[in-house]
Amino acid sequence: MPAVDLMSFDHEAVWRPWAVAYFLLVGTGAGAALLLAYARLVRVAEAKGALIVAASFALASGLPLLADLHQPARFMHFYSGSAPASIMWWGSWFLPLFIASTLLLAFMTGRRGNAPMCGGERMLTMSVGALALCILGYTAGEMSVVAARPVWNTLGFPIVLILTALMSGAGATMTIDSLNGEKGEGRYMLVVTGAATLVAFGLWMLTDSNLSTLAADYAPVGLFGAFIIAGVVVPVVLAVSAKASLLLRGVSGALAVFGALAFRWSTFNGAQLMSKTETAFYGYEAALSQDALRTLAGSAGLLILSLIFVTLLINLLAVRASKQTQA
Amino acid sequence: MNSRREFLKLAMAGSTAAVATPAAASAQAKPKRWGMLVDLRKCIGCQACTVACTIENDVPAGQHRTAVPIYELDGPDGPSQAVLPRLCNHCDEPPCIPVCPVNATYKTDEGAVVVDAEQCVACGYCVQACPYEARFINHKTGVADKCTFCVHRTSVGLLPACVETCVGNARVFGDLNDPESEIRKLMAEHETKGLRPEFKTGPNVYYIGLDDRLASTVAVGGGARDLRQGLETPAHGEV
Numbered sequence: 001m002p003a004v005d006l007m008s009f010d011h012e013a014v015w016r017p018w019a020v021a022y023f024l025l026v027g028t029g030a031g032a033a034l035l036l037a038y039a040r041l042v043r044v045a046e047a048k049g050a051l052i053v054a055a056s057f058a059l060a061s062g063l064p065l066l067a068d069l070h071q072p073a074r075f076m077h078f079y080s081g082s083a084p085a086s087i088m089w090w091g092s093w094f095l096p097l098f099i100a101s102t103l104l105l106a107f108m109t110g111r112r113g114n115a116p117m118c119g120g121e122r123m124l125t126m127s128v129g130a131l132a133l134c135i136l137g138y139t140a141g142e143m144s145v146v147a148a149r150p151v152w153n154t155l156g157f158p159i160v161l162i163l164t165a166l167m168s169g170a171g172a173t174m175t176i177d178s179l180n181g182e183k184g185e186g187r188y189m190l191v192v193t194g195a196a197t198l199v200a201f202g203l204w205m206l207t208d209s210n211l212s213t214l215a216a217d218y219a220p221v222g223l224f225g226a227f228i229i230a231g232v233v234v235p236v237v238l239a240v241s242a243k244a245s246l247l248l249r250g251v252s253g254a255l256a257v258f259g260a261l262a263f264r265w266s267t268f269n270g271a272q273l274m275s276k277t278e279t280a281f282y283g284y285e286a287a288l289s290q291d292a293l294r295t296l297a298g299s300a301g302l303l304i305l306s307l308i309f310v311t312l313l314i315n316l317l318a319v320r321a322s323k324q325t326q327a
Numbered sequence: 328m329n330s331r332r333e334f335l336k337l338a339m340a341g342s343t344a345a346v347a348t349p350a351a352a353s354a355q356a357k358p359k360r361w362g363m364l365v366d367l368r369k370c371i372g373c374q375a376c377t378v379a380c381t382i383e384n385d386v387p388a389g390q391h392r393t394a395v396p397i398y399e400l401d402g403p404d405g406p407s408q409a410v411l412p413r414l415c416n417h418c419d420e421p422p423c424i425p426v427c428p429v430n431a432t433y434k435t436d437e438g439a440v441v442v443d444a445e446q447c448v449a450c451g452y453c454v455q456a457c458p459y460e461a462r463f464i465n466h467k468t469g470v471a472d473k474c475t476f477c478v479h480r481t482s483v484g485l486l487p488a489c490v491e492t493c494v495g496n497a498r499v500f501g502d503l504n505d506p507e508s509e510i511r512k513l514m515a516e517h518e519t520k521g522l523r524p525e526f527k528t529g530p531n532v533y534y535i536g537l538d539d540r541l542a543s544t545v546a547v548g549g550g551a552r553d554l555r556q557g558l559e560t561p562a563h564g565e566v
Contacts, residue, residue, distance in 0.1 A: 003398040003540065005550035006408070007372070009391060011460050014451035070449030070469045077429040077448050088452050089428035147422065147526060148458040276460045277413070278396075278545045283556045 002279070010282040013272035017288060017295035018068035020264045022061055023139055024168065025299065026095065027161070028257060029057030030132035031169020033102060037129030039185050040117065049177035049184045051109055052314065053169065054128065055102040056306035062099060064299055087145060091138040098131040106310050110317025113325065136162050151214055151271040156204025163200060164260040167193040171235060171256025176307075178250030187239050187249065190256055194236035197259075201228065214270045218281055222266035231259015265292075360438045360531070361476050362503040363490070364510045364519065365412050367536035369497035372397045372410040376489035376498065383477065383488035387466040392474040393489050398547070400540060411541050412498070414489070415440060415461035415474035416522065419529030423453035423462060432471065438503075438531060439476040447471050458526045476500070503531065 032053035039047035066072040078092035105128055108121045117125075140158035147153045170186035170193065177184025205211055215223045235255040242248030273282045372395050380386065380393045393414035400409045417440050424432050424440070431446035432453055442453075447470040454462040454471060465472035477487035481500075485491070490498045501510035519533040523543055540546070 001401050002546040002548040003400050003409070003550075004406075005396065005547045005552055006399055007395070007397040008547070008550065008552045009394045009396060010552070010555075011463065014454040014464055068450075070451070070464050071447065074429075074448045077431075077446060081430055083428050083430050085425040086428040086452070088426065088450060092428060142452075146426075146455050148456055272455075276458055276544075278547045280547050280552055283552070 005278070005280075008278070008280070010284060011275070012282070012284045013269060013288055015268060015272060016068055017265075017269070017291045018064045018299075020261070020268050021064040021295050021299040022068060023161075023264050023268070024257075024261050025057045025061035025064065025303065026098075026135055027139060027165030027260065028168040028172050029054050029061060029102065030098070030135040031166040032057065032173050033098075033128050033132035033169070034136075034166065035169055035173055035185055035189055037125055037132070040125050041122070041129075045185065047173075047185050048109070048314070049180060049182065050169075050173045050186065051102075051106055052176055052307065052310050053172045054132075055106040056303065056310040057169075057172065058099045058102045059310065060299065060303040060306040062095065063302055064295070065095070067295075067298075087138055087142040091135075091142060094131060094134040094138055098128070098135050101128050101131055103310075103313075106314050107317065110314035111321055113318045113321030115321070115325075136165055139165075148276050149271050149274075150210040151208075151267060151274065154204065154208050154211070156200060156208060156211065157267065159200045160197060160204060160263065163193050163197040164263050167197060167232070167235075168257045168260035171253035171260075174239070174253030175250045175257070176253075178246040178253065181246065183246070183249070186253065187242070190239045190252065191236055194232050194239070194256065194259075197232050198228070198236075201232075210274075214267070214274065218270040218273065219266040222262055222270075226262035227259055227266060230255060231262045232256075235259065357504050358436060359505075360503045361417065361481065362438075362501065362510055362531040362533065363414070363417075363476070363487075364499040364501075364513055364533045364535065366497045366499065366513070367410060367412075367534055369495040370395065370410045370412060370493075371495055371497075372408070373494060375492045375494055376412060379488040379492035380474070383480075384475075385467065386472070390463050390466060390472070392461075392472065396545075398541070398545065399550070400538060409538055409541060411537075411545075412489075413459065413461070413522075414532060415457075415476075416459055416528065416530030416532045417474075417476060418531065420527065422456040422458065422526070422528060426452045426456045428452065435478065437476075437481070439478050439481075440473070441475045441478055442471050442473060444468060444470045458523050458528065459530075 032050045036047045036050035036054050039045040039050060066075060069075065078089065083089040101124060105121070105124050108124065140161045143152045144158040151157065167190055170189035173184060173186040174190065205215065235252040238248050238252035242252055269288050273284060275282060374395055377391060377394045381391065384392055386392055393412060395410050395412045398409045399406050417438055421440050428450060429446055429448050431443045432440065434440050449464050449470045451464060454464065462471055462473045464470065480487060486500055490500045499510050499513060501508035503511060505511060514533060517535045519535055520537040520542055521530040521533055525543060
């Protein structure tokens with residue numbers, strides 16, 4: 001029989017919705033970077049859409065991360081000493097390297113125009129893929145090592161976090177390619193990672209009582225409706241049936257990004273509202289929801305600016321390279 | 328002899344000895360290791376410690392370095408009230424320290440876990456890692472905050488504010504390395520328990536009279552939190 005709390009104290013969530021935005025953006029960027037590396041190095045395809053997504057999502061991810069620091073002006077403290085026991089410290093090195101390398105790759109791609117990829121660009125593509133793996137590894141590891149958060153401290157959480165990042169990267173690439181009027185890359189990757197997400201999430205739900213408690217008591221709509229149905233099942237079905245339709249590809253991709261957002265929103269906020277000391281949920285959901293609009297609007301605006309910047313960078317450099325070739 | 332008198336006498340004796348024969352004192356001195364013992368039989372849940380800590384450390388409203396949740400537990404003789412003063416456990420293996428990406432949190436030589444407020448970037452990773460929910464981002468300072476065992480007081484021979492103010496002498500603070508300290512004597516005389524043993528953090532806050540139902544995650548329902556959140560509260564017999 002449970003105890004009755006006559007006097008109890010709630011604790012607010014310390015990672016605000018900016019953290020959700022950061023993990024979505026950087027995960028999507030890393031997923032697209034891996035798709036880019038695979039397409040370029042294995043399939044010998046240009047994969048321009050994946051490059052745009054990788055560079056622009058990576059570029060946009062930095063600001064939400066700073067916004068979630070309560071002392072953003074002190075970010076240089078990450079680099080003034082070493083803390084190798086902290087996965088977050090490793091991430092503070094991976095992130096700028098990932099952003100810089102994807103932007104440099106976009107620059108090199110634009111500058112060569114229609115010319116074949118040189119050895120340096122091939123090496124950089126491999127580096128971008130390796131850094132994407134580091135990003136996925138550090139983001140999943142950083143959260144799953146927190147033993148005090150039982151929903152995160154499982155085998156299922158990092159697996160689904162990585163799978164949804166890959167799915168979102170493929171989905172964002174499909175959407176950008178559709179907007180550019182191209183079939184592009186990502187459909188196969190979305191289907192495979194989406195199906196794997198369904199299996200992994202299902203097994204995790206069956207074996208982890210903390211997740212089932214979270215899903216039943218805090219986020220049934222978020223986890224089952226928004227994430228599984230709208231964010232995984234529907235985009236996978238659309239992607240399977242959208243061999244020729246650019247519209248369906250674009251919608252499928254956008255829904256996959258939404259699925260990754262829904263998963264992060266539900267598990268990041270839900271886990272933080274689960275008391276560590278009592279079997280209770282803290283009453284700070286309203287505060288998180290109030291932050292949500294500001295966070296989503298800010299992150300979306302930043303992402304659009306990044307997409308415009310990266311697209312212009314590649315296209316303007318390509319035009320210049322084309323003129324130089326003709327001259 | 329209560330804990331306050333003993334602490335002051337020891338502190339005064341220590342400082343006198345140090346002045347008289349500093350070399351001999353330093354040669355014989357064992358390093359201190361601060362710990363706290365909470366005698367739950369004496370705690371009445373008055374929250375004087377909560378208030379004293381808040382005032383002493385200028386903790387913002389709604390946030391706490393220490394607090395005393397109060398529960399109603401069922402027992403063989405019917406329901407009874409149980410209190411559980413919570414604070415940082417100043418663990419031997421604190422999970423908050425290795426996660427810090429800027430080395431802002433560390434243990435003092437006396438074993439207190441503290442935060443360098445000038446170094447902290449307030450990423451909140453330590454808040455996530457603490458299984459005792461003893462950390463928070465201070466709304467006034469904007470950096471990670473927690474109980475320091477009132478390091479600014481203990482370093483000059485005073486007791487932590489919560490110990491000083493405890494009306495029932497339920498909180499006993501002292502040197503765990505000193506077998507003659509009151510805390511060590513009480514620990515020798517009574518069975519003590521720590522919170523969250525499953526995390527193997529080596530807490531240095533001990534409890535006398537801790538109900539096993541409160542030692543780890545406390546199963547709660549139908550109480551004050553449900554009322555605050557406007558949840559439907561079942562009748563008492565159904566809880």
